[in-house]
Amino acid sequence: MSVTIKDVAKKAGVAPSTVSRVISDSPRISEKTKRKVRKVMDELGYHLNYNGRVLVSQSTQTIGIVTKVSSDHFFENPFFSELLRGISDACHERDYSMYLTTGNTEEAIFQEVVKMVQGKRVDGVLVLYSREDDQVVPFLRESSFPFVVLGKPVDRPGETMYVDNDNVQASKEMTRYLIGLGHERIGYVGGNSQFEVARDRLEGYRAAMKDQGLPIDEKWLKNDPSDKQDPDQIVEQLLVLEKIPTALIFTDEYNALTVMRSLSRRGVSIPEQMSIAAFNNTVVSRLADPPLTTVDTQAIQLGHESASSLIDLLKRPDMVKKSMIIPTRIVERESSCRLERNTQKKA
Known part of the structure; x- marks a missing residue:
């Protein structure tokens, strides 16, 4: 025999209407009562008839x-x-x-x-x-x-x-962090500029560089509107420049990882020759080699x-x-270091 709302109400010591309001998460019911009723529902094995509930409440939950x-x-x-x-x-x-x-x-x-x-x-x-x-x-x-x-x-x-x-502010803070490590030639690898997040992070980077009176070579900026960036192409374009960036900021740690691998294949040491920083701070950042300095955007939250x-x-x-x-907060790891340790020879 199936358990009913009346059974739950009787054991919980409340009215059946209270159980119904708990089920619908009514703000009129205190959290204490909700916890008590839900505990009884679990103990009795009460399960909602969702099809019937949709018909009655016009809600799919x-x-x-x-x-x-x-x-x-x-x-x-x-x-x-x-x-x-x-x-x-x-x-x-x-x-x-x-x-x-x-x-x-x-x-x-x-x-x-x-x-x-x-x-x-x-x-x-x-x-x-x-x-x-x-x-x-x-x-x-x-x-x-x-x-x-x-x-x-x-x-x-x-x-x-x-x-x-606040992606503008977060990007400013990451750029300032790298500037604080002595970097002046900082590149930026962004994403599809149709998305607000990509525009905001690029804006924050530009603002921080301007605030510190640092020039931006537009060749240091790599923004692919297709969201399908070729890491080898990015690295090749950066390494032939007269003035190679000493640090790169990535709007996405996933893209940072692919470029880091491409840099390593070409003999560029991270962070000694190129400091790397990115956004998001998931398991990818922690397991990268070297572990990646990131802006923790609190994805779960x-x-x-x-x-x-x-x-x-x-x-x-x-x-x-x-x-x-x-x-957000900056999480410092081994992918970035002070410029004094940088052994890059090309001016």
Whole structure:
């Protein structure tokens, strides 16, 4: 015989209506009561009838996750794995499921989002990027569908809930860190400039160099709009310059690792001849050879807070739209060193 709400209520010493409100995560019920009721539910083996719940509440208890254009890049990059871990943790805590887009083109992903919304497959959508000429966010706005963006929105940020780092400031701090180590010729390897995060980090780098009165050779800057950079080509272009950078900043640790391997194959010693620093600080940075100096963007927390914000919005549709900035910190490792130790001969 299956366990009912009345069975749970009786053992927990509360009314059946209280159990129902706990199941729907009502803010009217205290966290203490929620914990007590949920514990009884676990002990009795009470399981929700989700199909029936959807019919009654018109809620799927599912949020849609919209990735960047290439799902291949998404799953290869450990930053996104940690991001998903944070999202998954928040969904588990709030009894929500995830519905993940899997398209490999912008149009394919957009059509998946249309199906999510029009087919009522999800309650809200979490967009894991902020990009120019994007179809998804305008469609969600026009549909009056709940959504949260991971990253500062390209337009109407005051009307949009989002979670992000202060990428301009974080990039300034990393550039200043390398300048503090004595580096003046600092290169920057960025990403697709359609994405707000790539533009912000490049802006921070330029601002820090300008603040210190340091010139920037545009040949030190490598930004590939396709997000498919050839590390060997990057290294070849840098090593033939009259003035080779003594340090490089990468907007992504994954790309940093591929360029580090290419530098090593050409006999460039890291960090003695080339200091390397990057963003994100996942397991890739810790296991790199040498371990990588990074800006820790707190990927797990970014994911957790973005999912929590979306679920809060679903619970309280009239809440004031808010943004959240997750702090960053520099993690110093062996891929960077003071310029005095640099043995590079070419001036």
